[in-house]
Amino acid sequence: MPVPSFTTTCLSNCVIARDIYEFRLRKPKGFSFKAGQFVLFDVPLLENPTDIQTRAFSIASAPREEELLFVAKMKKGGRASRWIAESLQEGSTVRMQGSFGVFTLKPENAKEYLFIATSTGVAPFRGQIIDALQSGDMRRMDLIFGVRSEEDLFWVEELQKLSTQHPQFSLHCSLSVGSSAWTGHRGRVQTVTKSAVPDAAMRQVYICGSPAMTMEMKKMCMEVWKIDRKDLHVEGYI
Known part of the structure; x- marks a missing residue:
């Protein structure tokens, strides 16, 4: 074809x-x-x-x-x-x-959503979150969005507005090298996710970002949190 x-x-x-x-x-x-x-x-x-x-x-x-x-x-x-x-x-x-591509939501899976992204890895999640909310999906969905510093953040205002309009969605931004004025999460997504979303191991998890992050996060999900492979969806970029 x-x-x-x-x-x-x-x-x-x-x-x-x-x-x-x-x-x-x-x-x-x-x-x-x-x-x-x-x-x-x-x-x-x-x-x-x-x-x-x-x-x-x-x-x-x-x-x-x-x-x-x-x-x-x-x-x-x-x-x-x-x-x-x-x-x-x-x-x-x-x-x-x-x-x-097949990096798409699996709405037939009844588990709540957890999205984990670094930098432009957040791109597919913006569309997925908006699509799920527009479709009336009421399950919990959390986005962990990690970048290096404040200068690297983007789309935060739009995503925060979505979280205000739709209580089932929460945004968690984390900086690995934030300024003293930063009041949000600090650290890499690998270390922040479990504290930001305590029931992460019970979610269907979508991960997108650098190959190093996605590989490490995938290993953590499978070996530490014991997440079933069918509940884990990973896409890396170069």
């Missing part, structure tokens, strides 16, 4: 935190996805636009939202990072394939 391909337009692109860009695309006609899936973008080499390679990005939107939202952490010299920072702008034509 051929992979669906789409051509769309960039609606906005801006810096929202240290080395973090957020860009929005018009949702192409006929494009569909499940919250948590990803697309492949055609990313040109800036010095030679005919040299195209694909790069995967998680969709941060919920399916009912009108636009497609993405977030990217800049990697010095990276092809996609340069494309986003130096070329992508309002009105730019963007070509993509998808949607792909």
Whole structure:
């Protein structure tokens, strides 16, 4: 079966935190996805636009939202990072394939949700949480969102607003190197999760972030908390 391909337009692109860009695309006609899936973008080499390679990005939107939202952490010299920072702008034509992936919610599982993310690993969880809330899911859902310092946080205001509007959702931000003014959690998500969510071992757990974090968190879930493999869903990024 051929992979669906789409051509769309960039609606906005801006810096929202240290080395973090957020860009929005018009949702192409006929494009569909499940919250948590990803697309492949055609990313040109800036010095030679005919040299195209694909790069995967998680969709941060919920399916009912009108636009497609993405977030990217800049990697010095990276092809996609340069494309986003130096070329992508309002009105730019963007070509993509998808949607792909099985990192999606399992609503048939009656257990409550626990989402654990570092940096841009929070992208699929934004869409999943909004989708679950829009669908009327009343079970508990907690998001552990870890970054290095205050300058690396993003989407916090929006997520806090969701937690106010929907008491079943709670946001727990943690900084590994926070300033003296920081009053939230401190430490890596690996050390913060159990204190923030005492019944973590009873949840269905979704983990997304750096390979090192996801591997360590997965090991903790399986070996320490004894979480069943069917209740554990992991996606890493490079």
